[in-house]
Amino acid sequence: MQATFFPGVGVNAADMSDFEAVTSRVRERVDPTTAERERLRDAADRLVSRVEDALADLDVDADVVRVGSTARGTWVRGDRDIDVFVRFDADLPREDLERLGLAVGNRVLPDGHEEYAEHPYVKGSFEGYDVDLVPCYRVADATKIQSAVDRTPFHNAYLVERLTEDLAADVRLFKQFLKGIGAYGSDLRTRGFSGYLTELLVLEYGGFEEALDAAANWHPQVVLDPEDHGTREFDDPLVVIDPTDPERNVAAVVSPEQVARVQHYARRLLADPREDVFFPEEPEPLTPADVERHLARRGTSALAVRFETPDLVEDQLYPQLRRSREGLVRGLEDAGFDVLRSAAWADDVSILFVELASGTLPAIERHDGPPVHVEEHATGFYDAYANEDVYGPFIDGDRYVVERERETRTAVAFADERLPEVALGARVASLVEDGEYDVLADEEVAVLAEPFGAAFARYFDPTP
Amino acid sequence: MQATFFPGVGVNAADMSDFEAVTSRVRERVDPTTAERERLRDAADRLVSRVEDALADLDVDADVVRVGSTARGTWVRGDRDIDVFVRFDADLPREDLERLGLAVGNRVLPDGHEEYAEHPYVKGSFEGYDVDLVPCYRVADATKIQSAVDRTPFHNAYLVERLTEDLAADVRLFKQFLKGIGAYGSDLRTRGFSGYLTELLVLEYGGFEEALDAAANWHPQVVLDPEDHGTREFDDPLVVIDPTDPERNVAAVVSPEQVARVQHYARRLLADPREDVFFPEEPEPLTPADVERHLARRGTSALAVRFETPDLVEDQLYPQLRRSREGLVRGLEDAGFDVLRSAAWADDVSILFVELASGTLPAIERHDGPPVHVEEHATGFYDAYANEDVYGPFIDGDRYVVERERETRTAVAFADERLPEVALGARVASLVEDGEYDVLADEEVAVLAEPFGAAFARYFDPTP
16 A cells, blocks of 8 residues: 655654555544543533532432543544433332432533433533433442443443543544444434444454454354353344343344445445545435436336324334335335335435336236146135136146236325335324325426435435 | 936936036037948058058068057047058168158058158048058067157057947047147147047046046146056156056156146036037137237237248247247346246247236346455455446445346347347247347237237137
8 A cells, every 4th residue: 555645644644554544634533632622521520510519409319420422532523422320229219210310400400301211311501511411220230220221330331441542542433434434323213333332342353443354354143242241142233242231232223234334334444545434525415307317317216105204203213214114115016016226214204215117017917826736726716716807817837827907006006095004103104094195206206305305315326 | 416408419318417418419529420430441441451452562571550549449520540550570671661661652642742750651641531651660569669650559559459439439538628628639839638648548547537537636746657667757747657668658748737727627627517618619819909909908018029930840840939938038037027928829920929017127227236244245246336337336235236227128129139149949049140030019019910819819818
């Protein structure tokens, strides 16, 4: 690889590989500045004091732990999250924990609001930072947890103990890489890599480049067990046994597609290091004319089912959209349509988008019956169709065949009439039951460039 | 079953089942009349004398055997075939057998012409009968034959010895049944049941109704071995070991479809005896307008490849047409088209006819690559397409996928441009190589109602 001189990088670029040169420039962009670190540390200290004061005022027996990336030095420049956990005694009744947790939260973050994970907590703002103030139980070890959030302090302790400055810096690189390729986040829209998982992988492999090297060569199922204490089997393509819980796969949410994406970009980045993998340009949103032109060029038939986006959090919305899209695709395929690709996008409205080889099928469909020699079935088949308005039953090879009238000849008719038959996400299903959706086909879908122009851009230029 | 009175049948109809009543009427139509039998016997006797005289004149040591259905009393009324075999000594050189055989033939049938099976023979007319005069070798048993025709006298002797009057009558019924359903004949167009096979089945099962009962319950592979001496395994759906040759399957040519057809009609005839199974009406040929109306009703796309029928005997022509049709269908399917049904018909012109769900496909085709984790293949796939004018490679599930330009978007373009790529019968292939064919699509195929109106009628009303 050719060494290149990059002024202003602060390292003698002539000594660096392309990979080092690129990552060095990325580090310059993702490492928090000294001023940022100091501001954050000071703000966090004041926040923790406020929480401790509130606990004292309320005469509550609990301690305070900072967790998350800003507690471990693994945050990417510009992140403004401070996570504070308040640990209550393990035998405090659940309703007391919830009540006291909210009381402390509301006192510390008077402008905050309540959110709900496994139990309620307070989210608010403090000196310009986004703060989560979460009550949990103080348990002996992570296998004794009463609620998923009780695990977080153990994760924090495990990582704080092991992440050196250099490893923390590599975690930032890896996070930015995952963000750049769209694989960062364990939310159910992304189904990608959580911060904790990213940190474990850098720890396990010993650095960012080492993690890329490993990922480039993964043969799923990949199983990592840093503490060598796993007790269960998993079906997931990537398994990273939680060092604080032998029964938990930290990577359970990661989809096969995200594993493949990481492998793809790991190889690309190692073979041809480029900064834009970390900081990709947003695609130019397509106009309606662009969408029409793409469809015409592809010679396909488009179908969109449009409805008002259900009022759900993203972790409920996106699984329902995915399920609905898969249900629509399977329904169309079962009805004889050839689906090339599909997508589901949400804004104020949501759409299930399907691209078909053809939106129209013949009036008849071929239906193969049993071999003639399977007497009972064969006779049953023949008798069932002999007096129906079908072509046949006739004999093809050793089987009976009929060509019968197709129930649904167009994809639009399928979407108009048979959508309630398919497996849909719950809220989408109830909209569909009530007829609260409309169907667009072919050039009609072009209007969806507003608001989905960027999504269409990625759809029609999908090269990763 | 309800007994019915059929006047004129010559049996007390009140005592008969529907099945007996129907077959009794069929017997009336297929049994040769007494006058016919006598005329045939007399003519055959005179013919054999003429052959013996010719052998004496030529001073040749050979004997004369009458074979075939008219020799065994199993012919169907109106058949006018007399088969005479001249058996020469087994050590006569082949060229002498051929020379002497033709000499005798030409002397007995001065208006005849030479035909060629495994060796030449003379075909001609005698007192209004169609005569085959075939030279063969007189061998000790059928396993010692020097040519396939040497086997025939053994078949004849085997059957003459065993076929009673009643069984011979049932053979006639079975033959007419097979003729009626289109399954009679071991030629390579029909791929059905030969006369000899029909006779063996009636012998083996003990009658026509018994053979139908058996066929209705066949579970292919069906193996019959009347002499219990078979020494080989066969792949064919129906295996009847030749009583005169343990290594030969008499039913080798019977297609799975013809086995299924016999099973189907056997069940129908037993369940609902009808004379028209034996004597079906020819369908009314379709007009061009009929063909157009059918295609419009079916909503399909039609494609026909038309060429002058190669000058071949039927046993060569039809296998070549079948192979060509199968090659075209496979080629279209490999190119992404969905074929509903196909046919191949011959007259002065021949056509390969294909009915498609759609004659036009999208401009792009989806091409799935390897899973991303199969590093070498995956990287090879990515590199091969990364700079091509395709959509992708993108990641779908755990795989790379591209959508690339489809080579051939229409079935017509496939037939115009890519027909030489597919597996065709030899003579069809050379016509295609020379561009000596044309392609008709959709409503253009309607003109083929001339001369294929009857074939179209069966195609669009295929219920057996």
